[in-house]
Amino acid sequence: MSCFKHLFVYLILFASFTVHAQQTGKIYGQLSDTLTHQQLKDAFITITKDNVIRQSVFSNQSGGFSADNIPFGQYHLNISFQGLAPIKKSFTIDANHKVINMDTIYMFIQVKELDTVVIQEPPIVMKKDTLEYNSSRFRTKAYAALAELLKMLPGIQIRNDGTITINGQPVDQIYVDGEPFFSGEPSMALEHLPAEIVKKIQVYATNTNNNNIPGPPPPPGFPGNKTLNIVLKADKRKGNFGKIGAGGGTGSTYNAIGDLNHMNGGQQISVVADAGNVDKEKTGTDPVQPNNGIRRVMNGGINYRDSRNATLKFNGSYLANDTRTELESRSQTLNIFPGDSSTSLNQSTRGLNKMRSHLFNGKIDFTPNSRTTFSIIPMLNVQNSDNTTIQQSTQHYANSGAQIYQSSGTSNSNSNNSMISSNFQLNHTGKKMGEMLMANLNIRNVENKRSAQNETVTEYSAYSKNIHQLSDNKSGNFNVGSNVMYTKPLGEKYNFTAQGTYGFNKDNNLYNTYKFNDASGHYDQLDSTQSNNFISNYHSGTAQASIRGQAGKLNITLGAGLQGDWLTADNKTEHTRFSRSFINLLPQAMVSISPKNGKMLMVGYNGRPMTISIQQLQPVTVTSDSLFIQEGNPDLKQPYTHTLNMSFNAVKPGSMQLFTISMGASITEHSIAQSTTLLDNGGQLSKPVNLEGAQSANITLNYSTSALKGKLTFNMIGATAYSKIPVLSNGIRNDSRTFTTNSDLTCTYNNQKGWDVSLSVGPGYNIMTTSSGVRTKYFQTGITGKSLYSWKNLESGVSWYYNFNSSLPPDYQPDFPILSPVIRYRFLKNKALQASVTCVDLLNQQSGASRSVSATDVSDSWTRTRGRYLLFSLMFNFKHFK
Template identity: 25%
Template sequence: MKYLYLILALVCLNIYISAAQTARPVSGSVVDTTKLTLPGSNVKIRTELGDSSITIADVNGKFTFPSVKGNKITLTISSIGFEGLIKHYTLQGDGKPVVLDPIVLRSATKQLGVVTIVGVNPIVFKEDTVQYSVAAYKVRENAPIEDVLKKIPGVDVATDGTVSSQGKQITKVRVNGKDFFGGDVQSATKNLPADVIESVQIIDDYGDQANLTGVKTGEPNKILNLTIRKDKNYGYFGQATGGDGSDLLPKEPGVTNANRYIGLLNFFKFKGDQQISVLGNLNNTNVNTFSYGSATGGAAGGGGFGGGGGGRGNALRGGSTGSTTNANGITNARSIGLNFRDQWGKNLSVYGSYSFSNNTTFTNSTTLQTNSSANPSTSTQQSQETSTPTNHRFNFNLEWKPDTLNYLKVTPTFSYAGTDVNSVDNQSLIRDNVTNLAYTSTTISTSTAPNYGLTGFFNHRFKNSKRNLNIGFNASTNKNNAYDNPINNYTVGIPTAPENQVIYTDSRTNAYGVNLSYQEPIGKVSFLEFNYALNHTFTSSDKETDTLYTSTPDLYHRYDLLSNNYNYTFTTNRFGLNYRIVEKKYNLTLGVGGQPSKLDGVNLMNNVSTSVSTFNIIPAASFNYNFSRSQSLRFNYNGSSNQPAFNQLQPVTDFSNALYPVQGNPNLKPEFTNNVSLRYNAFSFQTGNIFLIGLNYTQTDHKIVQNIISYPPEFTAATLAADPSLKNYQNTTLIKYLNSDGYYSAGANFLYSKPWSQRKYTLIFGGQVNYTNNIGYSQSVNAENDITPIEKNIAKTLTFAPQLRFRTNITDVIDAEIFSRYSLNKTDNSLNTPLTNQNTNIRSLDLGINGKNYVWKDWTLSYDYTKTLNYGYSSSINIKNPNIFNAYVERRFLKDHRGTLRFAAYDLFNENTGFSTVTNGSTVTQTNVNRLGRYYLLTFTFRLQKFSGKTPSNPDRGGFRGGDGGGNRPPGGGMGGPPMGGGPM
């Protein structure tokens, strides 16, 4: 019994001691070896009483346990990408709050065994980079990286495959910091499997020099960098797809169904530093492996008078083996490409690519253009065009690093764009409800455009100092030969342009440039940079127009009025001085430059020369402040000069389009543009919320704008007798060019993303708003050739495009999204009258759902539906409110899911069409164009892959291997890796 009393006494004493312990708050912070905080770190506390608790460090790396009992505690700290740490503390018994010294974690240099990551930080902000972890945005096995991009907040993938971030289009793609297929975005996003990608980085890129030195000038390009997982750096991945199908129903009565087919080949081999990629494509479903920009060139007379390009994307995204796209026309695509990368020896890194495509595209469009000038008019065009563009593109990069002090990069390039175009256009001009002119234009054209280029960059960092010397150079030559034969058959009104023309154009552009910069440290964290840049461009164009003798068939003669031989040179010299401060929390750049420019032109047909000289003061400023690893503010200002295009300078009237001839102005000045931007990024490690907002303002001096001159249906006989050349201008609207001030544009983009329940559900709200004050001029001419005074039109355009998305993503169950998108495009013209009524108010609303349901483990049901409601378009354009519905059912089978069989149906309601509206000065152009419609496709895909390598590094902290691409690195501190820091793969 006495033992029972003893036990009870000990228990009561223990309870008394425990109750007597005073609870106190214990707080601290977690940092890395550079003293930067580590938000999101996991901190676990255990006391000698057996109590335990877990918390997460906040955005400043701080943690707090509000009520800790006991005097002896043990902390276990972990953070992804860092070595774990256990620390023991003995606290004083006074019960006072305790603030621990910062706890320092070391970067994880080696990981043993298998590591299971239970939490992933989806986003990391750097100075010029937003990095997203692929592991945070789960997709189905073997899905392309494009499927991940579609889930990332703030990133949009259009139905034609173009990628944009926060409203700005991605212009280039890199893999581990090196250009992939010459930077072609879709070649990577549609073909690289997400399984091999560690992180996606959206970068504001200022060029190689800025990446090495940290000093940025000019407007950055938005680029995409994909980092490869370390466990995938040895092995291969191959995928082949074949498919066959048909249009479901005839598009028009009497038209038979077209056969649809597709064949795709992707092969990727990784062997340490060596990487080989092969992509091939053969289909008639509008699937393009590579994008070369505008390669068709446009036939003379067949290009219409604007609009039609791109249009709104009113269709949802389809799979990589077929889709309902917003690509205009129907395309038979044929392409193949090779990308290569390797390390030759210790000091030389090489990478490059070659790609080839040969497509055939049929386009059928209707265009309405209204002109609110002093002599208002309406023009319509119905066009059918078949074009066959052929493209070659080759580039090779050599990066040489003989030591830590020197770096040299040389890039030779070659490209070729050729095209054959056949088009038929029916055009008419209406004034005062009367058709003044109508004609049919049949055009045959061919063109070839080879381009050779060489760029280079050298950086030298002086030994035992932070001094840097940088030298960059570039040279290129671009030749263009074109043959156009527009034949105009006039049915109403007096002919304007000659009825049968043969136009030969031989043009060449030679350009070269060099830039120098030297950086001198003037303190521990401050630097001075002196820079100079020379750019010189010479363009020559010899255009000969022959016209058919009407009295002697098949006999042509030279028509001097429409022929031209014009040369011009544009030269700029820029001198600058920049002051830069680099601190842990912020960096600041202030600079000023002076740029004289000279534009010289000469018309060799009459030996008339022109010369225009300008001088611009170019200030520059940027400020970046990092509140924490997940919160940053960035301000940037820069100025840039833009030379006129050749067709804006050449002084001879181009009558290729009989309704809309174009005449250049050799006295134009270069434009000078001021750009201001402000961006704020914030991410919460605790909630996963993302908030991004960007503001921008652009103002242009000497803006090159149109002056539209409307000519009467017919001049008087006396007027034509005095000037016979006026006959060519009857019933036309002449487009000329002027310099004007008053142009500006202001805009904002915003995004808020809120995930919950371990990112199974995400709500995303974002959008863009922009206001533009555009300038245009107009005049009119009467039958006596009296021209009215020039009138200025101010076109104020407001665009607003908010969107709301709700996404649910439950692994191997469902991946779906419902969305709504609204778009407003409203333009008010100062010259508008009730009679002309040129103001526009175009609105559209998209409502839809897309997703994939995974059933019976290996079955997938995919659905994409959108309903578009359009308002404000002219009834002449026949705009519809389409329902676009795509669906497929897919079955995975064979070992390791190597085989996939898919049956897909696209645009089931057969309502896919393209339309657009474009406002330019006093003209508004609305276009409707055909697109690929309803069809079905049965495809089989076979995959093989085998990888071996190191255990994956932390996807959240991978960054650029070898540096951060300029980032917060001080000048001279970035020689540990090539530009963009992408170490060898």
């Protein structure tokens, strides 16, 4: 009995000791100054409670500081450094906040002026892996949307199709306080978030590890997708805000938009909806995208985020879309073949497309302790579409003009697609600073069904051919991807990272085409030449290791690894099976230098194999079109790409001057090219083959500056790209070489009193030549802008868009101007209600024309747009912050 008593006492003492040990926490961060962005060594840091110093530390040589074993309670962090203004920050250590990450703390130059300290945040800050804009230095008008703020930021462009680029690199998602706004879709944030709630906008590389791509995310200056993180102002985190508006006009045009946002600290609820059949304002200098047609769109959704509980956080969204597009277009395509074999295909198309989708995204973060976070990210996407198309085509030999065929036909199709996935993530931080374990498992299942009925009559010189068929296609894809990464510090200046990935992909494809049986009146005759059923399995695994070292301002990363791919296929139609396997090296090297005054230079190299699809390896024909036939090639070798990148970023401290340059070059061994053969009936037989010689290179420069105390800003972007793409045409090597250069010069002026003016000019020049002697070159430019003047509650002006393409035929409208004058008036309290009258496309151009160039063809296209209409609208904005 005595033993049990002693054991009970020991357990009580142990539990008490454990509880006591857990009643402490830790705080850490980084120090930098705003003038040169240098890391501040030997800054004196104290932690006080009730004006009593509890701990004191000095920052290390890299500007980092940390203090642990801090008992639960409320404290003040005091930082002092000679010549810089002292900083005092409050923080709390408790059960929900055991580890406090202060991120980078910037210290300002101390300016004494009548015993006061004058502090102004710099407009742009370049951190190690993040470019940060302070929105307070970029003023927008009242009730302006986020898009209006982004247009003012140096280096950021919003294109006509709604996509965003930063220094020429695409932005693929927008976060709010580190969490996706809806699914991260940029267009939702651009239209439904107001600019006035934004404190900072951070730009960093999108985390590719969630997609099981080997290696860490690319540096911010390197090519790759980018993420914008919207940091909200502290005084805008509690309250309600939103807008509601509607309008109607001539030609049965209408629009409606609304959003309601409720915020309560870490809790956010957003409900959005918009509908209409009007065109969006042209915002970029790029050409109008073809195939836009005349659209009617209806969207609605809800987004919920709750991060008030440090242990359990949730973010989820649902978005529904219904789109109806009327399409009327024509195109002229030059199919490039050697000698006199090139053909010209002229097509005119009328059609109607209906598409409906439902998208659900969620994320649950569970943090059982201060060092571990487990996340579950489910996703469900369901789509349905109906298409009706009427098409007429004529094909000639380009040189002689002799007609090969002419055809006309109709097509009706229905598609049902669904995707469900779950992503499981584990992030664990070790006891040592910099020690981290990340694991990721993604499971995804995709189901696609498509049924299409085609009736086509094709007339040749000596005969005609009627096609009356039904295609019934079903495909399924099951994918499992996993990724584990471990990082461990080796002393103070080195880090070791080990990473392994494994992926499994199973495809099940059933393509059946049936001919119409006149006797039975049904589609019951299987066409074996256009039917195929096959199953494939693809396994891929990688193992990598790298070491990163720091020597002063120099950072070097060296790594290597292996990737193995093994795939098997079973063709049920042809009763054939085959398997292939590949082993490749994964070298990696990167050097970055951070000299003074906010500059950073990065150079990197990596080698990566490219994935081969089962469709490319299938030893049979896979096609659903008798004029465009595709074959597989089981003898393909796996391509391997060597990539070299360089970037330089410079921000002038305390100003809006930003300069970036990025260069990239790649060479691909065993590149997969297309071997295209022109058939006697004018059709094309395409087959993938390995060809050497694929190359590409590009350079992008961006320079931004301001004048007149920030009222006038300039942004200049220039890009040049070269590519060599090897192809086979009728069995003859016919490489294409493409050289493109384009720029975008933007000037904005906003004096916050009356004038709001912007002008963008985007000239570009394109040259494409082939080994067979085909050469095309053309100049194109887009000019877009607006000129608005405000007087008291009245605003009037005009927006314009002009497109010119020297290569387009006269009947394709090589140049067209779009002018849209507008008058707006604000009234009620706080000018919350706005009435406006807009005349869209005053000159009634009704055009969307463009040219596209590839290694095998040159295509001009024209699509009818809505044209001129007059729109009357009302918009009411409301806001109430606590």
